[in-house]
Amino acid sequence: MEIVELLTANNIIFVLLSMVILAGGLLSVLTEKLMHAAFYLFLTLVGIAGLYLHMNYEFLAAAQLSVYAGGILMLFIFAIVLVHRIGENSESVSCKKKGWAAIASFSGAVLVLATLFIYGNFANCPAADAFTESEVNMKLIGTTLLGTGKNQYLLPFEATGILLLACIIGALVIANKEKEEK
Amino acid sequence: MLQLSDIITWIHEFLSANIPAEWAVKLIEYVLVGLGFLTLYALIALFLIIFERKICAYFQCRLGPNRVGPWGIFQVIADMVKILLKEIIPLKHNDKLLYYAAPFIVIMGSLLTFGGLQFAKGVHGVDFNIGVFYLLAVSSISIIGVMLAGWSSNNKYSLIGAMRSGAQVISFELSACLSMMAMVILCGSMNLSDMMESQGRLWFIFQAPIPAFIGMVIYLIAAHAETNRGPFDLPEAESELTAGYHVEYSGITFGFFYVGEYCNLFINAAIGALVFLGGWQPLHFPGCEGFNAVMDYIPSCVWFFGKTLLLIFLSLWVRWSFPRLRIDQLLHLEWKIMLPFSLFNILLMAVLVANGWVF
Numbered sequence: 001m002e003i004v005e006l007l008t009a010n011n012i013i014f015v016l017l018s019m020v021i022l023a024g025g026l027l028s029v030l031t032e033k034l035m036h037a038a039f040y041l042f043l044t045l046v047g048i049a050g051l052y053l054h055m056n057y058e059f060l061a062a063a064q065l066s067v068y069a070g071g072i073l074m075l076f077i078f079a080i081v082l083v084h085r086i087g088e089n090s091e092s093v094s095c096k097k098k099g100w101a102a103i104a105s106f107s108g109a110v111l112v113l114a115t116l117f118i119y120g121n122f123a124n125c126p127a128a129d130a131f132t133e134s135e136v137n138m139k140l141i142g143t144t145l146l147g148t149g150k151n152q153y154l155l156p157f158e159a160t161g162i163l164l165l166a167c168i169i170g171a172l173v174i175a176n177k178e179k180e181e182k
Numbered sequence: 183m184l185q186l187s188d189i190i191t192w193i194h195e196f197l198s199a200n201i202p203a204e205w206a207v208k209l210i211e212y213v214l215v216g217l218g219f220l221t222l223y224a225l226i227a228l229f230l231i232i233f234e235r236k237i238c239a240y241f242q243c244r245l246g247p248n249r250v251g252p253w254g255i256f257q258v259i260a261d262m263v264k265i266l267l268k269e270i271i272p273l274k275h276n277d278k279l280l281y282y283a284a285p286f287i288v289i290m291g292s293l294l295t296f297g298g299l300q301f302a303k304g305v306h307g308v309d310f311n312i313g314v315f316y317l318l319a320v321s322s323i324s325i326i327g328v329m330l331a332g333w334s335s336n337n338k339y340s341l342i343g344a345m346r347s348g349a350q351v352i353s354f355e356l357s358a359c360l361s362m363m364a365m366v367i368l369c370g371s372m373n374l375s376d377m378m379e380s381q382g383r384l385w386f387i388f389q390a391p392i393p394a395f396i397g398m399v400i401y402l403i404a405a406h407a408e409t410n411r412g413p414f415d416l417p418e419a420e421s422e423l424t425a426g427y428h429v430e431y432s433g434i435t436f437g438f439f440y441v442g443e444y445c446n447l448f449i450n451a452a453i454g455a456l457v458f459l460g461g462w463q464p465l466h467f468p469g470c471e472g473f474n475a476v477m478d479y480i481p482s483c484v485w486f487f488g489k490t491l492l493l494i495f496l497s498l499w500v501r502w503s504f505p506r507l508r509i510d511q512l513l514h515l516e517w518k519i520m521l522p523f524s525l526f527n528i529l530l531m532a533v534l535v536a537n538g539w540v541f
Contacts, residue, residue, distance in 0.1 A: 009205070035333060039280055042287075042326060058310045062319035070322030077329045078348060081341070138311045138372055 013054055021047035032092075034080050038073060045069045059141055186483055187304030219307060223296055226448050227441040232258040234444075234498055241502040265440075268433035273335070276430070280334035285431070285438035287327030292442045294320035295449050300374050302462050302483035313374035314366060317453055318359050321408075324442065325351045328417075331439070332427035343426025346509060347417035351408050353516040358404035360524035361397040364531040365457050368394070368540065378461050383468055385460035390540045393531040398458040400524050405450035406497050407512070409443060413504040414512060451493035455486065459493075462486040 024044035028037045045068045052061035093101075148154050193214070197207045232247070232255055239246025247254030273281070297307035298317045310316045325348055332344020368390055369377045377386075387394045407414040410426075418426040428439045455461055462482035466474045507515070534540055 033277070035277065035280060035330070039283065039330060046323075058312050058316065062310075062312050062315045066315075066319035066322055069326070070319065073326060074329070074348065074352065077326065077333075078345075081329070081333055081345065 010054075014051070017047050017050045017054065020044070021051070035077070038076050038080060041076070042069060042073055045073065059138060185304070185481065186302045190305065215307065219293070219297060223293060223445055224441070227444045228258050228262060230444040230448060230494065231261070233494070237495065237498045238502050241499075265437045266434060270433040270435055273430055276336040277334035280330045281430075282435070284327045284331035284334060285435050285442075287330065288324045288442045289327075289438050291320060291322070291324030291327065292445050292449060294323070296445065298374070299449065299452050300378060300456060300461055301486055302481070305483070306374070309373070309375050312372050313377070314362055314372045314457065318355075318362065321446075321449070322351075322355060324446070328427050331431070335427070335430035337430055339423045339425075340427045340429050343417045343423045343429070347410055347427060349509075350410070350414065350417065350512060353513060354404040354407040354414075354520075356404075357400050357516060357520040357524045358408065360521070360528060361401040361404070362453075362457055364393055364397045364524070364528045367528065367531050367535055374456060374461075377457065378463060381460040381463045382466065384466060384541055385458070385463065387458050387460075388467075388541060390531060390534055393527050393534060394458060396523065396527045397531075398454065400520050400527070401454055401458070402493065402496065403520065404516075405454065406500060407516075409446045409450060409497075411443070411447070411497070412501045413506050415506060416509055416512060447494060447497060448490065451490045451497065452486070454493050455489035459489045460485075461489070 021044050024040045024042075024047060028040035028044065031037050031040065045064065049061045049064040049069065052058075052064060144152050145157050146152075146154055194207075194211065197210055201207050201210070235257075236246045236253075247257035250256040250260050295317055298310070298313065298320070300306040300309075308316075328347050328351075329344050332340045332342075332347070335341070365377075365386055366372050368386055369380050371377065371380075381389075387398060410417045417423075423429070428436055431439060462485050464474070464477035464480055464482070464485055466477060
């Protein structure tokens with residue numbers, strides 16, 4: 001394929017977004033300051049939301065923003081502010097830990113690449129233009145999540161709900177216990 | 183009658199006729215839309231600043247700004263020029279990266295929300311299938327900027343302000359979302375265009391008066407609390423925290439927070455107007471054909487901005503009338519009063535809609 005053919009708007013947007021995602025991810029791992037790591041993670045999460053939006057998965061994009069960027073990252077920042085001493089760099093990681101981390105990340109990368117090359121069907125991969133046909137209907141998502149028929153997911157949905165409820169009750173119990181001890 | 187959407191179609195046809203390449207037309211249109219939104223954003227902030235100063239003066243039995251221009255309306259222009267020329271004072275011992283990134287995150291969150299609104303018939307930036315959910319999702323980004331600003335200033339007051347703001351916004355977001363969900367149940371769609379269409383017959387507040395009214399009151403309180411304005415202005419609390427999370431900012435970096443605050447005021451009122459009061463739809467009652475026809479003569483953007491201004495006025499009224507809440511009163515209000523009410527409201531709305539007991 002010619003270089004000029006690759007320069008479609010879709011590809012350019014994809015490359016820009018991936019650059020943001022990769023740079024954010026790398027920087028959030030490499031930086032020494034915890035708060036900076038949270039900020040770079042924010043860039044990564046927003047970039048991924050942008051990728052979803054680019055693929056017309058609007059529901060996923062909004063969920064990514066509200067759950068990860070708005071919710072979980074906020075929790076991280078709260079935790080850092082409450083626990084971490086302001087402005088101090090995190091401890092440098094020992095050599096042994098670095099070795100284990102290198103082994104873990106290398107094997108993870110090998111696993112992903114191997115799966116891609118063995119099972120991935122690059123020849124029949126839909127062209128970059130094809131995945132932006134139409135947005136996923138919100139009604140379809142709703143009925144799929146809350147239906148009981150084939151390929152519908154009421155049971156996992158309810159199970160997740162019960163799990164979250166258990167988490168809330170657990171948090172309440174822990175919070176109450178501390179009060180009694182005082 | 184000339185509508186705003188006609189002007190937009192006219193610009194599109196003019197560009198398409200004169201520029202052969204389709205991508206160039208699209209590019210120019212994207213840039214124009216972006217510039218239009220930014221200009222509108224700044225103009226609305228300017229207008230709201232003078233509006234609030236005048237209203238506040240009225241509530242406090244004084245005149246307000248009255249030197250620059252007739253009734254002092256150019257005071258805000260002078261202030262704008264001043265803030266643009268002010269020096270951005272660099273601080274020692276703060277976190278430079280986060281300190282300068284924070285205002286941009288705040289303004290980004292509020293601009294993204296701004297793009298999802300519908301200003302008049304056929305005038306909107308994006309029209310997603312998930313409309314309301316998109317608005318709620320992107321408006322939750324700003325708070326990260328506030329937290330980063332408070333933390334990176336390396337100042338006790340700003341950190342306390344940021345923590346308070348975080349706790350407050352996260353709590354009140356719940357009620358705001360839940361009260362909107364009730365309206366989504368009534369409409370059967372999250373898409374703002376669909377919502378506008380189904381309000382053409384009758385506004386949502388009249389379609390199911392009781393739950394819609396409860397929802398609207400809850401939404402207005404929660405949205406008001408999310409903008410960190412009095413009586414919920416604990417994060418800023420000038421008498422105890424000087425100015426909260428933006429105390430160390432100067433010049434245009436402070437200006438970003440300031441403009442963001444006023445535009446969030448507008449955005450919250452606009453969402454309230456769109457979801458509860460029919461947005462740009464004129465006041466219609468089924469059966470009164472003559473009345474409906476008269477109402478149709480008022481342009482849709484006048485309806486939208488009129489309703490939004492009404493809600494903004496309500497918000498200012500509350501701000502300048504009530505004393506500041508304590509933090510425990512604030513959290514009590516959200517978790518023990520508003521949250522149960524909004525959960526009950528969703529149930530009530532679901533029962534009404536399921537039985538068809540709506541107008």
